[in-house]
Amino acid sequence: MHWTQRTLTLDPHPRGVHLIxxxxxxxxxxxxxxxxxxxxxxxxxxxxxxxxxxxxxPDVRGDxxxxxxxxxxxxxPHYQHTLEGPDxxxxxxxxxxxxxxxxxxxxDGALALGTWQGLYLCxxxxxxxxRTLMLTLMGPDA
Amino acid sequence: MHWTQRTLTLDPHPRGVHLIxxxxxxxxxxxxxxxxxxxxxxxxxxxxxxxxxxxxxPDVRGDxxxxxxxxxxxxxPHYQHTLEGPDxxxxxxxxxxxxxxxxxxxxDGALALGTWQGLYLCxxxxxxxxRTLMLTLMGPDA
Amino acid sequence: MHWTQRTLTLDPHPRGVHLIxxxxxxxxxxxxxxxxxxxxxxxxxxxxxxxxxxxxxPDVRGDxxxxxxxxxxxxxPHYQHTLEGPDxxxxxxxxxxxxxxxxxxxxDGALALGTWQGLYLCxxxxxxxxRTLMLTLMGPDA
Numbered sequence: 001m002h003w004t005q006r007t008l009t010l011d012p013h014p015r016g017v018h019l020i021x022x023x024x025x026x027x028x029x030x031x032x033x034x035x036x037x038x039x040x041x042x043x044x045x046x047x048x049x050x051x052x053x054x055x056x057x058p059d060v061r062g063d064x065x066x067x068x069x070x071x072x073x074x075x076x077p078h079y080q081h082t083l084e085g086p087d088x089x090x091x092x093x094x095x096x097x098x099x100x101x102x103x104x105x106x107x108d109g110a111l112a113l114g115t116w117q118g119l120y121l122c123x124x125x126x127x128x129x130x131r132t133l134m135l136t137l138m139g140p141d142a
Numbered sequence: 143m144h145w146t147q148r149t150l151t152l153d154p155h156p157r158g159v160h161l162i163x164x165x166x167x168x169x170x171x172x173x174x175x176x177x178x179x180x181x182x183x184x185x186x187x188x189x190x191x192x193x194x195x196x197x198x199x200p201d202v203r204g205d206x207x208x209x210x211x212x213x214x215x216x217x218x219p220h221y222q223h224t225l226e227g228p229d230x231x232x233x234x235x236x237x238x239x240x241x242x243x244x245x246x247x248x249x250d251g252a253l254a255l256g257t258w259q260g261l262y263l264c265x266x267x268x269x270x271x272x273r274t275l276m277l278t279l280m281g282p283d284a
Numbered sequence: 285m286h287w288t289q290r291t292l293t294l295d296p297h298p299r300g301v302h303l304i305x306x307x308x309x310x311x312x313x314x315x316x317x318x319x320x321x322x323x324x325x326x327x328x329x330x331x332x333x334x335x336x337x338x339x340x341x342p343d344v345r346g347d348x349x350x351x352x353x354x355x356x357x358x359x360x361p362h363y364q365h366t367l368e369g370p371d372x373x374x375x376x377x378x379x380x381x382x383x384x385x386x387x388x389x390x391x392d393g394a395l396a397l398g399t400w401q402g403l404y405l406c407x408x409x410x411x412x413x414x415r416t417l418m419l420t421l422m423g424p425d426a
Contacts, residue, residue: 001143001285003424005320005389036147038182038278040322042389044398046338051238054188059223060234066220067235071213071355078350081343092344093351096335100401101387103243105147105184105276112276114186117242134389134396136322138424140145140280143285178289180324180420193380196330201365202376208362209377213355245385247289247326247418254418256328259384282287282422 002037004030004137009130013123015087017051017061021119025111028137037106037139044132047091047125049098055118068094068124091124098122106139144179146172146279151272155265157229159193159203163261167253170279179248179281186274189233189267191240197260210236210266233266240264248281286321288314288421293414297407299371301335301345305403309395312421316393321423323395326385328416331375331409333382339402352378352408375408382406390423 008027010020024041025031031039043050054060072093074086081089102119105112121131150169152162166183167173173181185192196202214235216228223231244261247254263273292311294304308325309315315323327334338344356377358370365373386403389396405415 001424003320005391036145040387040389042387044396044401046336046398046400052188052242053234053238057223060231063221063223063231064235064238067214067218070218070220072351076351076354078354079347081341081347089344089347092337093348096337096348096404097239097381099241099383099386100336102241103182103184103245103387105182105278107147112186114188114274116188117186120238132398136389140143178287194330194384195376195380199365202373205363205365205373206377206380209356209360212360212362239381241383244383245324245326245387247324247420249289254328256330256416258330259328262380282285 002139002141004028006135008133008135010121010133012129013121015123015126016065018121019055019118020121024119028135030137031106032109034106034109034137034139035142037137039104039106040101040136041119042101042134044134047095048128048131049095049100049122050102051098051120051122052102052117053120054116056116087126094124144281144283146170148277150275150277152263152275154271155263157265157268158207160263161197161260162263166261166277170277172279173248174251176248176251176279176281177284179279181246181248182243182278183261184243184276186276189237190270190273191237191242191264192244193240193262193264194244194259195262196258198258229268236266286423286425288312290419292417292419294405294417296413297405299407299410300349302405303339303402304405308403308419312419314421315390318390318393318421318423319426321390321421323388323390324385324420325403326418328418330379332412332415333379333384333406334386335382335404335406336386336401337404338400340400371410378408
């Protein structure tokens with residue numbers, strides 16, 4: 001089998017949803033030589049998450065951020081974990097709902113995504129800072 | 143290692159939650175010869191998703207669809223992505239929450255699921271059309 | 285490649301969110317000899333789920349449980365699957381939203397998690413009983 005595992009640190013992003021497909025694939029040059037495989041993208045944080053969704057319209061990303069804020073509002077009386085600011089506990093809940101990792105199929109040297117699929121960094125904190133990803137590419141020997 | 147990767151196109155399903163376990167396993171005949179492995183099921187779309195849950199009672203699938211519609215209602219004032227109809231933006235949000243892919247353990251030529259677990263296609267659009275899955279079976283050599 | 289797949293049965297946990305990182309890693313002693321790999325943790329049930337989030341503050345786990353109960357309340361008029369008690373259908377919905385499985389990167393004989401990340405068992409039933417996990421460790425030959 002072939003196997004590559006490395007880290008990628010993303011520059012700070014503002015709160016919201018951001019397309020990072022090209023940044024991630026650019027960090028794994030071995031992908032171009034991979035005829036069949038899978039790429040795992042994993043975020044080593046608890047207040048940001050990774051999703052796969054519509055890459056064409058920025059409106060989708062804005063609507064997703066706005067709807068997450070309705071489903072998981074700040075300043076709720078049932079929150080006890082409040083010391084790190086009003087955006088902190090909602091960020092943890094959103095990260096649990098969306099999740100920290102995704103496997104993306106690889107074929108013929110590129111991600112085998114649907115026409116409209118792109119990889120999202122969902123930054124749930126107001127000042128999340130840099131975020132570290134662990135990327136793992138694997139598959140059978142060519 | 144052994145490795146099989148292929149696509150499966152599902153016929154159009156009405157909006158709601160559908161059991162597809164047998165359809166998916168039937169599309170990977172190599173599974174019967176797999177003593178240990180993992181099967182990845184991935185949907186190449188942004189308005190449908192895959193889940194694993196209770197396979198026995200159709201009520202569970204109906205309740206899940208009804209509750210998703212409460213959590214992510216149509217016609218919200220904070221939606222800006224509205225050109226493709228009122229069911230489109232909620233479909234993207236539901237797909238992010240549930241996710242596009244699942245890994246299912248394989249043992250002795252069959253999925254090693256719990257007694258009640260079955261694979262769901264969650265069709266979030268009113269007219270979703272055919273949906274393409276990418277199936278990847280892998281594991282150690284026997 | 286190296287490959288290990290085994291089951292682990294967790295003792296019954298009360299409804300809520302519980303840290304199980306050490307229990308899981310302790311059940312896979314091969315992890316200590318794994319220089320690079322991935323560990324898949326999978327729950328064979330439909331009313332409990334697995335998440336990765338903040339391991340330090342117990343408040344985060346309590347707030348998550350309380351917020352899930354707001355997002356997916358009991359006794360809703362749109363629930364038809366009610367025979368197994370008021371906590372049953374909400375448990376299925378929460379399990380779909382959070383998910384049954386996670387892949388955790390492994391490096392140098394330990395999980396390569398972020399500083400604050402820990403593995404959660406989310407027990408959504410009042411009397412969930414023992415829960416069975418399927419653990420799969422794999423990676424390239426050393």
